[in-house]
Amino acid sequence: MSEALFYDTLRQGLWVAVVISLPILTVALAAGLMVGLFQALTSIQEMTLTFVPKLGAIIGVFWITMAFMSETLVALFKDTLVPIIAGG
Template structure:
């Protein structure tokens, strides 16, 4: 049976890993949204797809670039934390 302290420590590590993995994508989405919003404000263009398409392209690009980092981080979490708990260690 898993103790309460081990449960909360595992939960904390999982949330921290999710936070670290999401930082690059969220940062790029915020930056792309600000740049496109500034461009729209300066040019008075109010097209809905103008905000969606560049942001989506930036997110996909950053996801593709950081996919190795994300995979390594998740594998490390599983190997050091979750697999020993599942195996009973």
């Protein structure tokens, strides 16, 4: 395996990781900001209030985007990694 092929494969893998994690991280950020704003406006400083809504939002988005994540990973393996492994 040449050095250029190695770095190109690594770059593709990192890009897929970013694309896959982006929906979950975006929803976690939005939920955290909304809960933080709610806590600042109402002066409620309960620790579980920040954890439970964020966890629920993350699980919901993960459930919705699970097919997209699986298809993206399968495409990476089929198009990039399997030919490298099979080719030697």
